[in-house]
Amino acid sequence: MTTRIDRRRAATRNEILDAAWDLAAAEGLAGIAMRPLASAVGMQAPSLYEYFPSKDAIYDAMFAEGNRELAESYVALPDPADVGAREALIASTRAFIEFCNENEPRFTLMFQRSIPGWRPSDDAYQEAVDNLRRLDAFLECCGITDMRSRDLWTAIVTGLASQQVTNDPGGDRWLTLIDETVDMFLAARVAT
Amino acid sequence: MTTRIDRRRAATRNEILDAAWDLAAAEGLAGIAMRPLASAVGMQAPSLYEYFPSKDAIYDAMFAEGNRELAESYVALPDPADVGAREALIASTRAFIEFCNENEPRFTLMFQRSIPGWRPSDDAYQEAVDNLRRLDAFLECCGITDMRSRDLWTAIVTGLASQQVTNDPGGDRWLTLIDETVDMFLAARVAT
DNA sequence: GTCTATACACCGATAGAC
DNA sequence: GTCTATCGGTGTATAGAC
Numbered sequence: 001m002t003t004r005i006d007r008r009r010a011a012t013r014n015e016i017l018d019a020a021w022d023l024a025a026a027e028g029l030a031g032i033a034m035r036p037l038a039s040a041v042g043m044q045a046p047s048l049y050e051y052f053p054s055k056d057a058i059y060d061a062m063f064a065e066g067n068r069e070l071a072e073s074y075v076a077l078p079d080p081a082d083v084g085a086r087e088a089l090i091a092s093t094r095a096f097i098e099f100c101n102e103n104e105p106r107f108t109l110m111f112q113r114s115i116p117g118w119r120p121s122d123d124a125y126q127e128a129v130d131n132l133r134r135l136d137a138f139l140e141c142c143g144i145t146d147m148r149s150r151d152l153w154t155a156i157v158t159g160l161a162s163q164q165v166t167n168d169p170g171g172d173r174w175l176t177l178i179d180e181t182v183d184m185f186l187a188a189r190v191a192t
Numbered sequence: 193m194t195t196r197i198d199r200r201r202a203a204t205r206n207e208i209l210d211a212a213w214d215l216a217a218a219e220g221l222a223g224i225a226m227r228p229l230a231s232a233v234g235m236q237a238p239s240l241y242e243y244f245p246s247k248d249a250i251y252d253a254m255f256a257e258g259n260r261e262l263a264e265s266y267v268a269l270p271d272p273a274d275v276g277a278r279e280a281l282i283a284s285t286r287a288f289i290e291f292c293n294e295n296e297p298r299f300t301l302m303f304q305r306s307i308p309g310w311r312p313s314d315d316a317y318q319e320a321v322d323n324l325r326r327l328d329a330f331l332e333c334c335g336i337t338d339m340r341s342r343d344l345w346t347a348i349v350t351g352l353a354s355q356q357v358t359n360d361p362g363g364d365r366w367l368t369l370i371d372e373t374v375d376m377f378l379a380a381r382v383a384t
Numbered sequence: 385g386t387c388t389a390t391a392c393a394c395c396g397a398t399a400g401a402c
Numbered sequence: 403g404t405c406t407a408t409c410g411g412t413g414t415a416t417a418g419a420c
């Protein structure tokens with residue numbers, strides 16, 4: 001059961017995480033420091049350790065939060081059985097690249113290994129694996145069943161997202177390539 | 193003119209850079225610390241500042257060195273006029289992914305933003321731009337002239353390389369997808 | 385229980401003696 | 403050119419006030 005004290009703790013944890021995202025947006029993901037983070041929520045640095053056992057644990061919670069947000073964006077995707085593989089792939093790719101493009105620190109944390117020495121915990125990583133499994137199921141509904149095709153498709157989609165975020169953050173230079181990319185990929189699959 | 197003392201300095205600089213690559217391989221790129229690096233070449237930390245003005249300058253020299261190595265691997269590529277676009281694209285993509293795959297810290301330094309707060313200097317970045325220009329010229333010889341096609345191709349190639357290095361370092365899971373990727377890309381170009 | 389104060393070990397970088 | 407000593411920063415552990 002959740003007591004009042006548990007809810008208070010959870011609220012403070014969320015407050016800390018929100019401040020961490022703000023700091024990441026302003027100073028970069030690796031620019032989060034414990035003392036400024038603490039003062040952003042009106043604490044001294046050591047008090048943060050009442051809510052997170054380490055700085056890495058804060059990154060871990062942010063990683064998990066990002067994956068839950070990605071999972072939410074997946075539930076809005078159309079059913080390939082309704083709209084066909086082409087439209088479904090276009091919609092999912094667009095959703096993914098837009099997700100990456102709208103919050104650069106979140107993209108960096110989730111899809112690049114950019115925090116020295118940090119790796120997601122097993123629990124947090126499980127949420128990422130769950131998302132990958134959801135994507136696999138989605139691709140299977142689109143008729144992409146073999147591993148080599150899935151490997152190629154994930155490489156293409158992550159490549160587009162990474163180029164977009166890195167070289168045109170917030171823009172659409174690679175977003176506008178999605179339709180022809182999907183057509184190219186599907187045409188090759190029909191051909192073989 | 194290069195005096196004996198200049199050559200001695202250059203030799204020491206190379207010694208430091210070699211030790212830095214070794215440390216990066218062992219501790220991760222961001223795990224390079226000045227004191228261990230200094231002791232690896234038999235110095236105290238402050239002496240390093242006689243050869244590099246800052247730690248970032250060491251990353252900068254490593255970045256430039258990596259780009260020169262990449263440029264060297266480009267000169268061995270076949271001429272598209274000799275072997276045709278398909279073979280030329282396959283060879284260049286294979287060379288690039290193998291380059292990324294054979295030295296993970298070098299890949300991380302050159303193609304990911306993984307050192308917090310560090311960006312290559314203008315001089316070092318120029319070498320990366322030169323390499324990109326070489327790649328553009330090469331793609332043009334392969335008949336890939338418009339920007340959208342180049343954007344798509346660079347996204348695909350960097351996506352393959354990143355998946356290979358991240359998820360199967362030293363292996364060939366994405367390397368073996370090159371041939372069909374090139375065929376897919378070229379078929380779509382002929383079709384439109 | 386939650387906070388503050390203090391301290392520790394490490395970091396990159398600098399000053400100045402030799 | 404290399405050293406020692408040191409500075410201000412980091413993440414983090416701990417003691418203890420309230």
